[in-house]
Amino acid sequence: MKNTGIQLLRFVLFVAAQVLVFNRVNLGGSINPYIYILFLLMLPFDSPGWLQLIIAFLLGLSIDLFTHTPGLHTSAAVLVAFARPFIVRMISTSREIEPGMRPTLFIMGTRWYFLYSLMLIVLHHVYLFLLESMTFDRFFITLTQALTSAAITFFLAFLSQYLFYYKKK
Amino acid sequence: MRNLFAFLLRHHLILLFIVLMGMSLGMYFSNNSYQHNRLLKATTAFRGHINEQVFSVTQYLHLNQQNKILTKENARLRTFLALQDNTAMQWPADSNPHRMHYIPAKVISNSVNKKYNYLMLDKGRAQGIKPDQGVISSQGVVGIVTHVAENYSSVISLINLNCQISARLKNTREIGRIVWPGNSYHSTELLDIPTHITVNTGDSVITSGYSHIFPENLLIGVVDQVEWQPGDHFYHISLKLAENFNALYHVYAIEIHEADTLRWLNTINEMEER
Numbered sequence: 001m002k003n004t005g006i007q008l009l010r011f012v013l014f015v016a017a018q019v020l021v022f023n024r025v026n027l028g029g030s031i032n033p034y035i036y037i038l039f040l041l042m043l044p045f046d047s048p049g050w051l052q053l054i055i056a057f058l059l060g061l062s063i064d065l066f067t068h069t070p071g072l073h074t075s076a077a078v079l080v081a082f083a084r085p086f087i088v089r090m091i092s093t094s095r096e097i098e099p100g101m102r103p104t105l106f107i108m109g110t111r112w113y114f115l116y117s118l119m120l121i122v123l124h125h126v127y128l129f130l131l132e133s134m135t136f137d138r139f140f141i142t143l144t145q146a147l148t149s150a151a152i153t154f155f156l157a158f159l160s161q162y163l164f165y166y167k168k169k
Numbered sequence: 170m171r172n173l174f175a176f177l178l179r180h181h182l183i184l185l186f187i188v189l190m191g192m193s194l195g196m197y198f199s200n201n202s203y204q205h206n207r208l209l210k211a212t213t214a215f216r217g218h219i220n221e222q223v224f225s226v227t228q229y230l231h232l233n234q235q236n237k238i239l240t241k242e243n244a245r246l247r248t249f250l251a252l253q254d255n256t257a258m259q260w261p262a263d264s265n266p267h268r269m270h271y272i273p274a275k276v277i278s279n280s281v282n283k284k285y286n287y288l289m290l291d292k293g294r295a296q297g298i299k300p301d302q303g304v305i306s307s308q309g310v311v312g313i314v315t316h317v318a319e320n321y322s323s324v325i326s327l328i329n330l331n332c333q334i335s336a337r338l339k340n341t342r343e344i345g346r347i348v349w350p351g352n353s354y355h356s357t358e359l360l361d362i363p364t365h366i367t368v369n370t371g372d373s374v375i376t377s378g379y380s381h382i383f384p385e386n387l388l389i390g391v392v393d394q395v396e397w398q399p400g401d402h403f404y405h406i407s408l409k410l411a412e413n414f415n416a417l418y419h420v421y422a423i424e425i426h427e428a429d430t431l432r433w434l435n436t437i438n439e440m441e442e443r
């Protein structure tokens with residue numbers, strides 16, 4: 001129960017950080033890091049799949065309300081929540097996954113976390129930017145914007161790991 | 170029946186994924202559906218409240234720039250006023266000078282880096298703002314009001330893929346429409362100008378006044394580049410926008426009286442033409 005409260009608080013904090021801070025970051029016109037996705041990346045491995053999908057849906061919808069695009073972030077978040085278990089299975093690790101364990105940098109190791117966050121963030125950003133532009137017209141421009149934004153989100157993912165989880169090593 | 174339940178249970182994840190994905194994509198692609206509008210309308214007040222809290226903290230950061238823009242506007246209006254006094258006879262007065270009025274508002278949230286950019290204003294229904302009113306600043310056209318709450322309203326920006334407004338070239342009075350191509354917040358495109366018209370870089374593009382959202386003769390931008398492929402009937406004109414969308418602070422919503430009646434008359438005309 002205590003855990004649910006913490007997760008709920010974290011949910012609100014991620015939405016607030018995205019909407020109030022990162023949506024206002026304006027680098028070179030159309031680059032925008034979407035850090036809310038880190039909330040999904042940090043959910044425990046063994047939380048039920050259906051719950052993860054529904055949380056992702058609500059997370060995306062909350063972001064969408066503030067950007068006036070109902071459905072855009074929602075579908076991107078749902079996609080990430082769905083893809084996460086497959087990506088976890090794909091990356092080999094020697095660590096046993098214990099109940100309630102969360103995928104953090106210092107528990108899973110740098111190589112594992114690098115691959116894990118990179119794949120999911122790139123998947124999310126590329127899907128999101130392509131769906132947003134809804135055309136393959138300027139495919140390479142859109143792709144560049146997506147990858148640049150993904151790079152910033154990726155950097156922030158690592159930064160947040162060092163800031164908030166360092167002592168748990 | 171038992172097999173069905175077993176099937177559902179075994180594949181519940183992928184089924185739930187399909188349902189949620191379908192719901193969100195449905196919401197996204199049915200851009201103007203009833204649910205879509207209800208959702209945005211119901212949350213306008215809440216979003217406005219949050220945006221205003223943030224604005225109350227961040228507004229001080231831009232005071233200098235805001236003041237500069239307002240001083241410039243004052244200077245321009247004073248010049249205009251002086252002209253009007255001296256040459257009162259030469260300025261053709263509007264046949265009905267009380268046909269419209271301006272509602273001042275502050276921009277409490279704004280974006281320029283998305284494909285669908287929206288603004289929020291700190292004024293709403295209580296201050297006389299209604300959906301479909303035009304929004305301008307001292308420098309040019311900004312957008313059109315979409316959703317209104319008691320004390321807040323959201324505005325679709327000119328730099329939004331869903332926003333189209335009617336415009337004309339100032340010199341030749343040729344009519345076209347403004348459609349944002351989605352690449353940069355400094356520029357937009359003017360379509361539907363036939364190639365037998367001469368268009369030069371630096372020509373002003375202004376509102377046509379046909380939509381009854383904006384009055385006539387408001388500056389939208391200046392022609393930046395004119396392209397034309399042999400065989401095309403229309404130019405491909407890119408404009409440099411007059412408004413700096415990244416520095417919007419004080420804006421005005423325009424209430425055109427009897428705009429509804431005018432729009433209604435237009436629809437009747439169109440129906441009769443068919």
